[in-house]
Amino acid sequence: MDQQSHLPAQQAMRTRAVTAAAVGTALEWFDFTLYGALAATVLPKLFFPSMDSTSALLASLATFGVGLAARPLGAIICGYLGDKLGRRNLMLGTVTVMGLCSMLMGLLPTYASIGVWAPLLLVVLRILQGFALGGESTGAQLMAIEHASPDRRGKYSGLLGLCSPLSQIMANGVLLALSSTMSAQAFDAYGWRIPFVLSFILVIVGIYIRLRVSETPAFVALRKTEVAHVGSPLRDALRLHWRVVLRWMLFFCGPAAIFYLIVVFSLSYVTKTLGVPKQTGFLLLMGANVCAIVGALAGGMLSDRIGRKKALAIGSTATLLMLFVYFQILDTKSFVPMLAAMGFFLGFTQFQSGIQPVAFAEAFPTNVRYSGSALAYTGANLVAGGPMPVLAVWLFALCNGSPWGVIAVCVVFNVISLIAILTAPETLGIDMNRVDSAEEVIGSSGHAPTQSHSH
Missing domain, CATH: 1.20.1250.20 (MFS general substrate transporter like domains)
Structure with a gap:
């Protein structure tokens, strides 16, 4: 009877784990699509106005690439820490850094306001975000899979896999809605900032859910072995x-x-x-x-x-x-x-x-x-x-x-x-x-x- 009463709590924790993982993965891909679209359109003239249009576009796309380049380092360091300190602790850290960087990008002054500091700060935020994303993608997957029952691991895996296309549809939809309802001048002035600031809501949800997820059973079992030390x-x-x-x-x-x-x-x-x-x-x-x-x-x-x-x-x-x-x-x-x-x-x-x-x-x-x-x-x-x-x-x-x-x-x-x-x-x-x-x-x-x- 005790075993039966334990099952609903176990299932609730599994649902929370896959939800927490999905929110982080969705945020990752939402940002990826959003920044990729804006790096090719709005950001060159706002952050690199002193360059000719081709150089500004290349510089803007380079900030996109810098984020991708920082990911392997994030993956290696977060991978080490995740295997040493636990999946849950790392997941709280990565989603917080991701969200703060997204929000700060949305609030970042442009070149017209603070000069060369604007593109420099943009690059720093992209590096930090790329680092956090490098650890987030694998950690979120493990959080879900290690909590899943053996017969549903594939299903949970598929739910994480659908976050990428779903987030791309969402990001393109948000950009389409904003550009359709605003003038080009309004979109360039402040409209592009809205999705970045809104993505912070996803982070608050992510942190809240992750605080309610326990450490994965596999990592708890590892802590009891000599290998962990x-x-x-x-x-x-x-x-x-x-x-x-x-x-x-x-x-x-x-x-x-x-x-x-x-x-x-x-x-x-x-x-x-x-x-x-x-x-x-x-x-x-x-x-x-x-x-x-x-x-x-x-x-x-x-x-x-x-x-x-x-x-x-x-x-x-x-x-x-x-x-x-x-x-x-x-x-x-x-x-x-x-x-x-x-x-x-x-x-x-x-x-x-x-x-x-x-x-x-x-x-x-x-x-x-x-x-x-x-x-x-x-x-x-x-x-x-x-x-x-x-x-x-x-x-x-x-x-x-x-x-x-x-x-x-x-x-x-x-x-x-x-x-x-x-x-x-x-x-x-x-x-x-x-x-x-x-x-x-x-x-x-x-x-x-x-x-x-x-x-």
Whole structure:
């Protein structure tokens, strides 16, 4: 009877954990989309007015890149601290920093008010935000997955995967609503600030929910072992689990590259090369993001039924086949086939991203789970995701306006990704409370165990 009365409380905590994780992930992607759109439009003239228009645009986009560049450092440091101090404590810290930076960006004086300090402060805020986001993405995933029951880990993973497309729809919707209801002068003067300040509400909600989530059962179990006191998570992840880190990094290179190909390059190709109106391009992308929401949830839930490996292989095979016909369908300039192609492509990319959180979490023991997952996730974004927009533009110019150079690179990433999936062990139903033995950890460092302080 006592066991039965304990179940509703356990389920309530699981719901809180996935909600807390989802709010942080949603905020991350809301900011990513919002800042990306504003960096190309409003920010150059407000923060870099002394430059010519091209230099101002490049400088503004560089502030966007600085945020991405700070993420690996955030992932590594937060990964280490998360494996040492706990998931919950780190999650409270990262969401607070993210929110404060967003709000301060919305209140930041422009170049006209404080001169060169304006772009400098913008860069500092982007670096801090990028650092926090680096730790947030992996930590939020672990908070949800480590709280989930074994039969629902995939479902929780899919719920986190749908945050990206949902937040992009929200951010584009907010920008569309503001620009439609305000004059261009009003939007440039203060309208662009509103979403940044509003995003702070999401942070307050995030902090409130996270304060009500307990530490994950896996980390609580880890604290009772000797490994928690003698191990160095980052070193142990690289020394004992480097093959696992490399495999999952190579897997995620495929979805990361294709995501940027669709979301960034496709929009430019459709509007500039094909001459399709910008509004139509945004409509196509929003429609594709609706398909991505369905894809993320379907991927996570299917992986609970047939296993992570089979589900990932289905998604990876679908995107590989789509690469060979995608641009030919876009070239028709016919709305329905273009929407179907973008929806199918982004849907199956996000299908894999919906499985990624649970696949990464189950691949590592608790003592290195945060560090190992963060290394694989940010490594893939560094190698394939981040460089993809610039690489795509360069290859497009090199191939005289033909997309086949871009396709070739994405095919290579996709094939490597599929090989990584097929060579990985199945992890469905694995014990999430497992840890490396103290002997392994001590052996990896060559140090004798320190005095244990087990509780």
